[in-house]
Amino acid sequence: MLMVVDIKLREILEKRGHSGKPYRQLAQEIGISHVPLWKMLNGEPYNPSLEMLDKICTFLRCQPGDILRRRR
Structure with missing residues:
Protein backbone atom coordinates (compact mmCIF):
# COMPACT_ATOMS: atom_id res chain seq x y z
CA MET A 1 0.00 0.00 0.00
CA LEU A 2 1.31 3.43 -0.96
CA MET A 3 1.17 6.08 1.74
CA VAL A 4 0.48 9.58 0.47
CA VAL A 5 1.81 12.53 2.44
CA ASP A 6 0.90 16.16 1.78
CA ILE A 7 3.52 18.81 2.41
CA LYS A 8 1.91 21.80 4.12
CA LEU A 9 4.91 24.07 3.76
CA ARG A 10 3.02 27.12 2.52
CA GLU A 11 0.87 27.18 5.67
CA ILE A 12 3.81 27.15 8.08
CA LEU A 13 5.67 29.77 6.01
CA GLU A 14 2.66 32.06 6.37
CA ALA A 27 15.57 28.39 -0.74
CA GLN A 28 18.85 30.25 -0.36
CA GLU A 29 18.07 31.19 3.26
CA ILE A 30 17.06 27.60 4.06
CA ASN A 47 9.91 13.21 -1.83
CA PRO A 48 12.23 15.40 0.28
CA SER A 49 15.22 13.80 1.95
CA LEU A 50 15.50 13.74 5.72
CA GLU A 51 18.40 16.19 5.41
CA MET A 52 16.20 18.61 3.47
CA LEU A 53 13.37 18.26 6.00
CA ASP A 54 15.87 18.96 8.77
CA LYS A 55 17.05 22.16 7.04
CA ILE A 56 13.47 23.34 6.51
CA ARG A 72 -6.28 9.32 4.59
Whole structure:
Protein backbone atom coordinates (compact mmCIF):
# COMPACT_ATOMS: atom_id res chain seq x y z
CA MET A 1 0.00 0.00 0.00
CA LEU A 2 1.31 3.43 -0.96
CA MET A 3 1.17 6.08 1.74
CA VAL A 4 0.48 9.58 0.47
CA VAL A 5 1.81 12.53 2.44
CA ASP A 6 0.90 16.16 1.78
CA ILE A 7 3.52 18.81 2.41
CA LYS A 8 1.91 21.80 4.12
CA LEU A 9 4.91 24.07 3.76
CA ARG A 10 3.02 27.12 2.52
CA GLU A 11 0.87 27.18 5.67
CA ILE A 12 3.81 27.15 8.08
CA LEU A 13 5.67 29.77 6.01
CA GLU A 14 2.66 32.06 6.37
CA LYS A 15 2.48 31.45 10.12
CA ARG A 16 6.18 32.25 10.48
CA GLY A 17 6.00 35.46 8.40
CA HIS A 18 7.90 34.21 5.35
CA SER A 19 5.05 34.07 2.82
CA GLY A 20 5.96 37.29 0.97
CA LYS A 21 9.50 36.23 0.10
CA PRO A 22 10.37 34.92 -3.38
CA TYR A 23 10.87 31.15 -3.31
CA ARG A 24 14.44 31.47 -4.64
CA GLN A 25 15.34 33.73 -1.71
CA LEU A 26 13.69 31.34 0.74
CA ALA A 27 15.57 28.39 -0.74
CA GLN A 28 18.85 30.25 -0.36
CA GLU A 29 18.07 31.19 3.26
CA ILE A 30 17.06 27.60 4.06
CA GLY A 31 20.10 26.16 2.28
CA ILE A 32 18.31 24.03 -0.32
CA SER A 33 17.78 24.14 -4.08
CA HIS A 34 14.94 26.31 -5.33
CA VAL A 35 13.46 23.53 -7.53
CA PRO A 36 12.31 21.20 -4.73
CA LEU A 37 11.07 24.17 -2.71
CA TRP A 38 8.99 25.32 -5.68
CA LYS A 39 7.55 21.80 -6.07
CA MET A 40 6.65 21.57 -2.38
CA LEU A 41 5.07 25.04 -2.38
CA ASN A 42 2.98 24.28 -5.45
CA GLY A 43 1.73 20.81 -4.53
CA GLU A 44 3.88 18.98 -7.07
CA PRO A 45 4.84 15.42 -6.12
CA TYR A 46 8.15 15.51 -4.29
CA ASN A 47 9.91 13.21 -1.83
CA PRO A 48 12.23 15.40 0.28
CA SER A 49 15.22 13.80 1.95
CA LEU A 50 15.50 13.74 5.72
CA GLU A 51 18.40 16.19 5.41
CA MET A 52 16.20 18.61 3.47
CA LEU A 53 13.37 18.26 6.00
CA ASP A 54 15.87 18.96 8.77
CA LYS A 55 17.05 22.16 7.04
CA ILE A 56 13.47 23.34 6.51
CA CYS A 57 12.48 22.56 10.09
CA THR A 58 15.60 24.25 11.48
CA PHE A 59 14.87 27.39 9.44
CA LEU A 60 11.19 27.46 10.43
CA ARG A 61 11.77 26.27 14.02
CA CYS A 62 9.24 23.50 13.65
CA GLN A 63 8.95 19.72 13.66
CA PRO A 64 8.44 17.53 10.55
CA GLY A 65 4.91 16.78 11.77
CA ASP A 66 4.11 20.48 11.48
CA ILE A 67 4.56 20.39 7.70
CA LEU A 68 3.82 16.77 6.78
CA ARG A 69 0.27 15.41 6.79
CA ARG A 70 -0.68 11.84 5.98
CA ARG A 71 -3.55 11.76 3.53
CA ARG A 72 -6.28 9.32 4.59
